[in-house]
Amino acid sequence: MLVAGKGGECRWKECAPKTGVTSWDEVNVLKRNSDDVGWEYGFLVDANNKDKVECKKSTQEAKDKCKKSLEDSKRKRKEQAARELELREEVNVSWVGTEDDEVICVGTIPFNACDNDEFKQMCEAIGQFGSRLEPPSLRDLRESLLDEEYARTKSLLQEHEAEKVKNGFVSSKEMSDVSHTSEVIFELVDKAIEDIGPDDVVQVVTDNASNNMGAKKLLLEKRPNIF
Structure with a gap:
């Protein structure tokens, strides 16, 4: 919480000893990236445990706001169920x-x-x-089914790992959560060239997507001998 000191200045006072939280920045890290109204009043006790939440003392206004949010959510679920029933009948x-x-x-x-x-x-x-x-729910697709598919794909990669050992495959990188900008692609390709050895690389092959063309320009500026 914030407490007022002499001269009217405000300073942070530790409010959750279990977490070791000592600043507003750290509290923000412990908040979920969600539009759920509850996260206006609570934060995670442990960033690695999404089920443990601590809340500051709330006002009646805050309670009413949370209650309304729950009621709206319940109403939307009922409407969705009714809509699904209509679809089945059609x-x-x-x-x-x-x-x-x-x-x-x-x-x-x-x-x-x-x-x-x-x-x-x-x-x-x-x-x-x-x-x-x-049919699977949105949550199933985002969580359990996605986790299962990830595990299945990972097992399929084992044969590629064996190929890597056999033929000297350099590396691959999982990039689904990274924006594929020209700068990011350039850095990845440039690092691969550095790992292999600049004198042993003569060509880089991509499609003509604009981000790849941007990376190509950056690459030619740094390594003009590469085609």
Whole structure:
């Protein structure tokens, strides 16, 4: 909390001894990146444990605000359930082609997604399951199912690791949570060149995406001998 000192200045006083939090910056780190109203009044006791939360003493106004947020959330869930029921009642087997087309259009899914073997396998699996299949929730896709797919992909990489040992493959980097700017791509390629040895690299191959072209320009400025 903040306490007023002589002359009207304010200073931080430790308010959560268990966390060792001593500044507003540290408190902000312990807040979830969420639009949930509750995070206006609480912070994580441990940044690595998302289930342990500590809250400052709240006013009646804050309580009313949180209560309204919970009620709104409950109302939205009821509306969603009702909408899903309506969708089920509208489904007719003879509309299958139209329904697929609508899902792809409304969801802005690229049309070539239907050429994926995975899409065909999904349709086959749904057909074999029969009616009343519960689709995965957004949370399932973001968390449990994504974790399972990550573990599966990681196991598939084991054979590539063996190939790396055999043929001297240099490295790869997981970049899904990083913005692929020209500067980032340049730094990665430049480091790879440095690791291999600048005299042993004569060419870098990319597609013509604008960020790759920006990286190309930076690379040519530093290493004009590279094509």
